[in-house]
């Protein structure tokens with residue numbers, strides 16, 4: 242794809258105007274929205290209103306004027322992106338904390354089932370949290386196995402299968418419906434981490450019959466650094482599962498100030514403490530900024546950007562480790578190169594921001610909301626020049 246061809250494709254792209262909804266610094270090609278989504282323009286005004294009017298003028302009255310209901314309200318805005326009903330999603334805490342809550346709840350559901358199954362090489366916090374969560378439940382154990390051993394590892398002792406829908410390094414995607422069925426056939430629950438799928442590819446939790454899910458607010462949802470995360474529990478499980486972080490905000494009547502805990506209705510029980518309203522407002526503004534964008538259009542453009550980048554990668558002999566079939570991946574592309582770390586540093590120096598993932602992975606988010614074909618073409622040109630500079634250079638050895 243030449244630069245002229247890329248410009249022609251941008252001119253014909255119906256999603257092109259969406260780019261103006263984001264603050265994108267001059268001289269930067271941003272291919273890292275899968276780690277930190279950029280600032281939506283509307284967030285500036287929304288956070289100004291939160292600070293100046295809601296906090297500054299309305300003071301504590303704002304809790305009754307919208308703040309208290311914000312976890313459920315914003316959850317309802319995430320629901321259409323993940324194939325959930327509005328009353329199945331709540332925004333609270335971090336993805337890590339939500340994983341903990343759901344893993345413990347799943348283990349306590351049936352004492353005869355004590356094992357959590359996950360994948361080796363899953364996102365680190367998922368495994369770390371699972372390790373901590375199983376230690377909180379008598380008999381609880383974590384068994385992490387390679388992807389090709391997962392199916393055999395799930396059995397009648399499995400309480401929970403914990404999987405990341407799209408892999409943060411390789412972009413490989415699990416077939417959500419098939420793996421949900423596999424877990425259910427063994428009588429286990431399944432918990433999907435949607436951090437690298439929500440807002441990037443179509444997700445249909447209810448269509449797949451999924452039980453639980455968590456996901457991140459600051460990646461493809463553009464909710465700002467450290468944005469609150471979300472948590473989904475299928476309606477049929479909501480009355481049975483208990484939040485081990487039984488805080489007052491999840492109480493049925495927080496302002497009755499009782500000594501004894503009584504779980505709130507529906508998803509309210511998954512709240513713990515007071516919501517961080519500055520961050521909640523930014524996440525809500527990020528969601529409002531893309532509420533009218535159809536996910537299918539995003540996925541189609543993302544696949545086209547991927548194909549353009551993959552072709553450029555092939556031309557310079559880079560090894561693409563992301564699946565070529567769009568149905569089998571998320572929306573980022575990843576290459577393997579022994580000099581990945583130095584190559585990414587040189588790219589960032591030239592204003593092409595992707596990221597390096599240990600030990601040898603170059604990762605580029607191709608977020609169709611604001612990334613265009615010219616961006617991809619320019620990034621690929623810079624990548625080709627930098628890779629050529631590293632040709633014939635011995636790979637870095639281990640540091641003694």
Ligand SMILES: *Cc1c(COP(=O)(O)O)cnc(C)c1O
Pocket residue numbers: 335336337338364366367405409434436437457470
């Ligand atoms: C980004 C990401 C997280 C982040 O968890 P935090 O608690 O927000 O730090 C968790 N899981 C996956 C799969 C991720 O990609």
